[in-house]
Amino acid sequence: xxxxxxxxxxxxxxxxxxxxxxxxxxxxxxxxxxxxxxxxxxxxxxxxxxxxxxxxxxxxxxxxxxxxxxxxxxxxxxxxxxxxxxxxxxxxxxxxxxxxxxxxxxxxxxxxxxxxxxxxxxxxxxxxxxxxxxxxxxxxxxxxxxxxxxxxxxxxxxxxxxxxxxxxx
Amino acid sequence: xxxxxxxxxxxxxxxxxxxxxxxxxxxxxxxxxxxxxxxxxxxxxxxxxxxxxxxxxxxxxxxxxxxxxxxxxxxxxxxxxxxxxxxxxxxxxxxxxxxxxxxxxxxxxxxxxxxxxxxxxxxxxxxxxxxxxxxxxxxxxxxxxxxxxxxxxxxxxxxxxxxxxxxxxxxxxxxxxxxxxxxxxxxxxxxxxxxxxxxxxxxxxxxxxxxxxxxxxxxxxxxxxxxxxxxxxxxxxxxxxxxxxxxxxxxxxxxxxxxxxxxxxxxxxxxxxxxxxxxxxxxxxxxxxxxxxxxxxxxxxxxxxxxxxxxxxxxxxxxxxxxxxxxxxxxxxxxxxxxxxxxxxxxxxxxxxxxxxxxxxxxxxxxxxxxxxxxxxxxxxxxxxxxxxxxxxxxxxxxxxxxxxxxxxxxxxxxxxxxxxxxxxxxxxxxxxxxxxxxxxxxxxxxxxxxxxxxxxxxxxxxxxxxxxxxxxxxxxxxxxxxxxxxxxxxxxxxxxxxxxxxxxxxxxxxxxxxxxxxxxxxxxxxxxxxxxxxxxxxxxxxxxxxxxxxxxxxxxxxxxxxxxxxxxxxxxxxxxxxxxxxxxxxxxxxxxxxxxxxxxxxxxxxxxxxxxxxxxxxxxxxxxxxxxxxxxxxxxxxxxxxxxxxxxxxxxxxxxxxxxxxxxxxxxxxxxxxxxxxxxxxxxxx
Numbered sequence: 001x002x003x004x005x006x007x008x009x010x011x012x013x014x015x016x017x018x019x020x021x022x023x024x025x026x027x028x029x030x031x032x033x034x035x036x037x038x039x040x041x042x043x044x045x046x047x048x049x050x051x052x053x054x055x056x057x058x059x060x061x062x063x064x065x066x067x068x069x070x071x072x073x074x075x076x077x078x079x080x081x082x083x084x085x086x087x088x089x090x091x092x093x094x095x096x097x098x099x100x101x102x103x104x105x106x107x108x109x110x111x112x113x114x115x116x117x118x119x120x121x122x123x124x125x126x127x128x129x130x131x132x133x134x135x136x137x138x139x140x141x142x143x144x145x146x147x148x149x150x151x152x153x154x155x156x157x158x159x160x161x162x163x164x165x166x167x168x169x
Numbered sequence: 170x171x172x173x174x175x176x177x178x179x180x181x182x183x184x185x186x187x188x189x190x191x192x193x194x195x196x197x198x199x200x201x202x203x204x205x206x207x208x209x210x211x212x213x214x215x216x217x218x219x220x221x222x223x224x225x226x227x228x229x230x231x232x233x234x235x236x237x238x239x240x241x242x243x244x245x246x247x248x249x250x251x252x253x254x255x256x257x258x259x260x261x262x263x264x265x266x267x268x269x270x271x272x273x274x275x276x277x278x279x280x281x282x283x284x285x286x287x288x289x290x291x292x293x294x295x296x297x298x299x300x301x302x303x304x305x306x307x308x309x310x311x312x313x314x315x316x317x318x319x320x321x322x323x324x325x326x327x328x329x330x331x332x333x334x335x336x337x338x339x340x341x342x343x344x345x346x347x348x349x350x351x352x353x354x355x356x357x358x359x360x361x362x363x364x365x366x367x368x369x370x371x372x373x374x375x376x377x378x379x380x381x382x383x384x385x386x387x388x389x390x391x392x393x394x395x396x397x398x399x400x401x402x403x404x405x406x407x408x409x410x411x412x413x414x415x416x417x418x419x420x421x422x423x424x425x426x427x428x429x430x431x432x433x434x435x436x437x438x439x440x441x442x443x444x445x446x447x448x449x450x451x452x453x454x455x456x457x458x459x460x461x462x463x464x465x466x467x468x469x470x471x472x473x474x475x476x477x478x479x480x481x482x483x484x485x486x487x488x489x490x491x492x493x494x495x496x497x498x499x500x501x502x503x504x505x506x507x508x509x510x511x512x513x514x515x516x517x518x519x520x521x522x523x524x525x526x527x528x529x530x531x532x533x534x535x536x537x538x539x540x541x542x543x544x545x546x547x548x549x550x551x552x553x554x555x556x557x558x559x560x561x562x563x564x565x566x567x568x569x570x571x572x573x574x575x576x577x578x579x580x581x582x583x584x585x586x587x588x589x590x591x592x593x594x595x596x597x598x599x600x601x602x603x604x605x606x607x608x609x610x611x612x613x614x615x616x617x618x619x620x621x622x623x624x625x626x627x628x629x630x631x632x633x634x635x636x637x638x639x640x641x642x643x644x645x646x647x648x649x650x651x652x653x654x655x656x657x658x659x660x661x662x663x664x665x666x667x668x669x670x671x672x673x674x675x676x677x678x679x680x681x682x683x684x685x686x687x688x689x690x691x692x693x694x695x696x697x698x699x700x701x702x703x704x705x706x707x708x709x710x711x712x713x714x715x716x717x718x719x720x721x722x723x724x725x726x727x728x729x730x731x732x733x734x735x736x737x738x739x740x741x742x743x744x745x746x747x748x749x750x751x752x753x754x755x756x757x758x759x760x761x762x763x764x765x766x767x768x769x770x771x772x773x774x775x776x777x778x779x780x781x782x783x784x785x786x787x788x789x790x791x792x793x794x795x796x797x798x799x800x801x802x803x804x805x806x807x808x809x810x811x812x813x814x815x816x817x818x819x820x821x822x823x824x825x826x827x828x829x830x831x832x833x834x835x836x837x838x839x840x841x842x843x844x845x846x847x848x849x850x851x852x853x854x855x856x
Contacts, residue, residue, distance in 0.1 A: 091278075101579075102577070106582050107325075107578055109323075109325060109327060110325040116358075117327075117380050118358065119359070119422075125326075133577060
């Protein structure tokens with residue numbers, strides 16, 4: 001009994017370090033500090049189980065690219081719904097559809113290629129473009145956008161990604 | 170004594186207190202440790218004081234991004250969040266990040282009309298898809314060869330293989346089949362950039378970087394399958410590849426782009442390969458006798474701290490006396506050597522002039538303040554991964570450069586292609602200044618000139634814009650001279666402020682002695698215009714300093730294209746007029762100032778100033794001086810770049826295709842018809 005009480009805190013100590021490594025906190029935090037949206041960056045990565053086993057910045061960057069892809073896909077679905085709901089916004093919504101489509105078929109594949117094959121600057125370009133596409137989508141509404149928050153999120157995620165990959169150059 | 174909760178057996182006197190105290194101490198310590206660990210665990214789950222604190226509106230309270238944006242456009246009223254992040258450590262992450270949004274115009278829809286206009290008439294580009302670095306340029310058995318990084322599958326970077334084209338004159342190109350594809354373990358992740366060397370016996374060796382199945386950068390040897398085939402259609406990879414792997418201590422992804430080899434006085438071949446150690450960009454040097462076995466020479470040829478990875482290193486001699494080029498192996502008196510590298514970090518090509526010491530394998534810059542990576546750029550616009558080759562046919566050194574897009578991906582996807590090669594340029598030492606190179610479009614460009622219009626001594630008062638009737642204005646070669654009256658130059662007040670094209674207000678920023686120059690790809694109402702101009706600033710000591718700039722801020726009403734200003738200082742010597750040559754070829758504008766001392770390449774994507782609606786103007790927006798200009802403008806023909814005909818006979822004879830003459834006429838008429846139809850269509854849209 002006494003032995004258990006004595007040993008318990010040391011067991012906790014031994015258990016503590018693997019717990020923090022499971023969360024991969026130092027890598028996530030260090031990486032996110034290099035971006036202008038630290039809080040968002042940490043939140044996104046922590047909620048993605050893959051970040052627990054990411055071994056380096058490249059792995060983190062690939063997770064972020066996948067998040068761009070997922071969010072852009074979500075944007076496309078949302079835009080389809082909005083087209084029904086706001087027929088008057090059909091034109092800018094169609095433009096937005098093209099923009100998010102360009103992110104998915106252009107920027108994301110280029111970023112993945114660049115990161116996996118070893119020339120990351122092309123991933124910086126792609127991520128920056130993804131931010132630009134989200135911005136351009138927003139501008140198409142001339143101030144009356146029904147998807148401002150969504151566009152901002154997509155923009156910020158892309159900027160985070162570009163910042164992260166920039167550190168690899 | 171009342172009953173106590175603690176039961177123990179009374180111990181003999183003297184022993185009773187000790188066991189109790191020890192157990193209590195252990196309990197307390199354990200408790201403290203448990204509490205301590207829990208506190209540590211929980212505080213890590215919260216946020217460690219972040220560098221950037223996000224407030225409720227998701228705005229960055231410590232806004233590093235704002236500090237990093239150098240060119241905040243004062244006319245922009247956009248909320249900060251819409252501005253893409255520009256790293257404080259570099260002026261531009263990439264061309265796509267340097268957006269300067271103007272007014273709140275709606276996002277511009279790109280029509281097929283606008284997009285198809287963007288294809289160039291006399292700049293090299295494949296029929297579709299993505300291209301980047303020029304590779305292995307060489308003159309061999311009567312043909313100029315150009316290879317290039319190419320994606321056969323899309324308009325983005327990826328699946329990179331070697332495209333191939335040939336020409337007799339560096340202008341009229343024929344597309345050939347892909348020279349090399351990613352079919353070996355040592356280049357399966359990419360057949361990347363490389364250079365050609367012609368040996369003394371005429372043999373051609375190609376060294377290139379492969380990205381292996383594990384994404385390690387290695388150097389490989391390839392050579393023509395049939396050296397007697399002047400078109401060099403088929404290539405063989407040396408079975409023992411790779412011939413070079415990253416040296417110890419060098420990153421697996423920091424070792425690429427081998428140069429053309431040069432012969433040492435010992436009869437060995439020497440090559441350079443760029444790399445980095447931490448943030449210092451460097452160039453390794455290797456000696457070889459057979460292009461298969463290499464000796465890494467001690468140290469590095471050169472390195473510059475804080476420049477990052479050096480890509481596409483180039484190393485070549487220039488004559489200090491003549492304008493002609495020198496063979497890469499040439500050395501001796503009357504020779505300086507140029508080291509050039511592409512900076513991976515800021516996407517610009519820099520060069521420096523210096524002295525090569527063969528014995529101790531070093532190169533020393535003439536002026537360390539303008540060393541590689543921190544000094545002079547080949548081009549102050551979009552121009553990267555450039556490479557020279559010695560053209561033994563015309564005894565000149567020719568420079569190729571990759572010109573990327575500065576539009577958005579949506580447009581590239583829609584139009585199905587991305588990137589151009591710049592117009593090939595000769596490079597030579599500027600013997601008048603001795604401290605920079607001169608670049609000029611190869612003389613064969615002149616063969617594209619058709620009709621011309623000449624204008625003599627046009628006087629432009631301060632604040633004037635004058636239309637030039639040159640006919641069609643999308644394919645032009647303009648050579649212009651400008652003079653200011655001496656009195657105006659002398660009486661202008663001095664300024665303390667250092668001028669910079671990129672942080673200025675562009676052509677709208679009126680100074681006493683500038684800006685003045687040309688407006689290209691402009692429409693009648695000037696709602697779209699691309700000024701290419703001079704700006705003269707008077708420094709503190711009364712000396713005049715001239716800048717050459719291109720202003721993209723009003724180049725298009727679309728707001729998803731690059732709107733920044735490019736340019737730099739250009740030396741103007743006593744007695745020289747201000748002179749520029751501007752090539753306009755649809756979506757590319759290349760300006761050459763003072764005979765090529767400073768050059769600027771821009772990609773321009775107008776929505777209105779296209780086809781028959783494009784115009785050219787002269788302008789003088791200075792406040793204190795009139796400008797007199799004389800210029801000549803030529804219509805430029807198309808180069809009709811097309812696939813090499815499939816006829817086997819002509820391939821083997823290696824002569825320029827003859828059957829194609831008729832075909833080319835048909836193509837010309839076809840192009841004419843198409844252009845006319847598009848023009849009429851555009852006019853309808855415009856009206």
